[in-house]
Amino acid sequence: MAAAMWTRRGRSSVTSVGKVIRSKSSHSAVKSQYDALVIGGGHNGLVAAAYLQKGGLKTAVLERRHVLGGAAVTEEIFPGFHFSRCSYLLSLLRPRISADLELQKHGLKVYMRDPYSFTPMLEEGVNGAPPRSLTLGSDLTMNQKEIGKFSQNDAKTFRDFAAHLNKIVEAIHPLLDAPPVDILGITAGSLRKRLGAVTTLLPVIKCGLQLGRNIPAFYEVLTAPAMKILNQWFESEPLKATLATDAVIGVMTSSNNTGSGYVLLHHVMGELEKAKGAWGYVEGGMGSVSQAIACAAQSYGAEIFTEKDVGHVLLGSDGAARGVVLKDGTEIHSKVVLSNATPRVTFKNLTPQAALSPEFIKAVDQIDYTSPVTKINVALDKLPNFLASPTPDNKPGPHHQSSIHLNCESTEVLETAYRQAMNGRPSDRPMVEMTIPSVLDPTLAPPGCHVVSLFTQFTPFYIEGREWTSKDRENFADTVFDWVEKYAPGFKRSVVGRDILTPPDLERIFGLTGGNIFHGSMSLDQLYLARPLPFLSDYRSPIKGLYLCGSGCHPGGGVMGTPGMNAARAVIADLKM
Structure with missing residues (x-):
């Protein structure tokens, strides 16, 4: 079993069932009709629900497990011990989302490290x-003293390296809160659609202006092996290896492989309490993040249900998404459906295959979910x-x-x-x-x-x-x-x-395809305009009314919330048209 009590000093061996703590689920019965349904109560699904409900759409969240949060969950695995069972640190949650949803008011408290x-x-x-x-x-003098144990040259260089990365991180922040550029909208469609799509270029322009002469450096970080970058700056192995962990964490890659430089960047682009790059512990475990978002969504009127396992998306006679069918046969109707599941689960398990082209299904099969x-x-x-x-x-x-x-x-x-x-x-x-x-x-x-x-x-x-x-x-x-x-x-x-x-356990319990914590590899071919696929980067799917809102979308994995926010905005914009 994945969760087994290890016998020690005569203590009995038991199997953990993962007791939920402080689950937040609506007590009312599921209605037969909503404006929007969200499949999956992970943090991105909850963020999407909050923005949808705040935007005036009657929204319900349907979570398969007995506990909300997806991978951002707290469970009492052993009596008295409460674990952030999957994700375990907070940094990448976008400040805008935290402010919009007033998460501190709803109980979110972070311990800075x-x-x-x-x-x-x-x-x-x-x-x-x-x-x-x-x-x-955070103390540069202390850092230099520590690094100096291994290399005085590295101690002197560390300040400039940190400043170099910080310039790049600051410049790309506009890209993290916005959807990718709408290429199809700019190049095709009506004049009105083209003009609207041009606005998606603004974050890219802002990013470019902020990067300025650092654009070549950004390109190098984006594409180069992390070790190439670290070797340019440092000579001591303990420092390089410590920094290299951020280039491979959660990814089946080597710091000597192309693209690992971006993974390094992804893990230093967060912010806590206005401290750039900081990571912290959430009081009560990572489930408290999901709990705060759920409370925010419910304060606006969203309904959230656990132990509601969706069998498939319900399609109308016009081929559009019209709700879902639970595995117990219950039909729930809606104008739109958002999936917080991985792209593979969404399109291979939840979507009727006859509604998707063979070419699309083949492309979905090529998405990389390798996990270490x-x-x-x-x-x-x-x-x-x-x-x-x-x-x-x-x-x-x-x-x-x-x-x-x-x-x-x-x-x-x-x-x-x-x-x-x-x-x-x-x-x-x-x-x-x-x-x-x-x-x-x-x-x-x-x-x-x-x-x-x-x-x-x-592994x-x-x-x-x-x-x-x-x-x-x-x-x-x-x-x-x-x-x-x-x-x-x-x-x-x-x-x-x-x-x-193990990776199979992460897939089975949390729905993480391949055990991949990011809902798909953070490799260069699966980022920004190509996340999760080159023609599927705007949160909309080939099925009208069916949207993706999970970490398989831009800007990717981590407890960030942006995919949920951007998907909700796409839904609201489409329903207004």
Whole structure:
């Protein structure tokens, strides 16, 4: 089973059912008619519902699971331990959405992390000193001191590198809140449609003006391997490997592969409390983000339902979407339908195949959903004590609130892990990003205990062509725990329970095709005008009245909300025509 209690010190082994906490679902019965239906109560679907209802459309959200949030969900896997079971950090949620929906008023509270990154080394300390580590945060002087342990040149260069990336990030922000350029609208159709489509060029023009002489640098970051960029700036392996994790996180790629530079950029373009690039923990776990959005949507009048599994989209005699049919046979009618599912699930599972052309179905089949991620949620009765920064009193140090990068001493270690997965085997020295949100948010675990997220790479969807078994899951988790133990002796003894989610588990439980956390690879051929397909980038589908609103659309994955907002705007604009 994906979620299995690990027997320790005589404690019984049980299977977790993932108890929901603070689910928000309408108590009224589902009506037979709405203006808009949203399939899936993930954060983007909830954002879409909020904007649709705010725009005057009577809207309902239909969520398959017993808990809202999709991948942004909090679940009590073991008694007293509340986990951000899938997504685990917040940064990319667009400030405009947070302000529009007044999410703070609806309960969203974020704990800022500083420092934000800790990379311990596996090495012998000198003259009895602990092993070295690299800690990065908001204090430039502290960062330079930390980097100087490995390279004085890198310490001097780091300020300029950060400023360089920040200029690019600031320039592309207009593209994140707007739909892609409407190429078809500009080049075809009536004069009125062309004039309207020209406005979609404005964010691109604004971006270009802000980039100015940095356009070549932006192009390089967009297209180059991350390592090419990092090698231009730095020489020390721990720094390059730590930064390279952002270029591969959630993506089956190497930092030496073309396009990994953009993935790096994607993970530093966020903002929290007006702090650029900051990542934080949400009080109550990531489900509280979804909960706040749901509360906002319901405050406008939207109706939200859990345990409503959609069988297929209902089409009218004219071929347009006219509602949905639940798997129990219930028909719910609407003017429009928005799907928060992945493009593949939307068009292969939910849409009647006879309504789609063979050419379109073939194109959908080509969308890449390869995932390297196995997420392991761990309940601990004691805080990890790292050799590189010891805290033997079980009280957290500043580094405990960070993203803790294990097996990240060198880029060669990351490359080896990637190549093993590409050969169909889970990495035997996996890249691990450990976070301990209970250090800042005591509501997540019993007193003295902690919840830990282990976001690990690289693992394939199939192991040398065959499906994962329960033994495979446990063996890989054992490998991960053995490596954590090397950095923090005593870790394994402190484990109360673990929840193992391989790529197939992420697909089965959360509907993430291929286990891909972004609803589709963030590769260059699946970004902006080509997300999810070159002729399917404006949130509209070939079926009139059927829209996409999930992370498979521009601007992509992460808890961002923009796909939901933009899809809602497209619906409102179309209904006004």
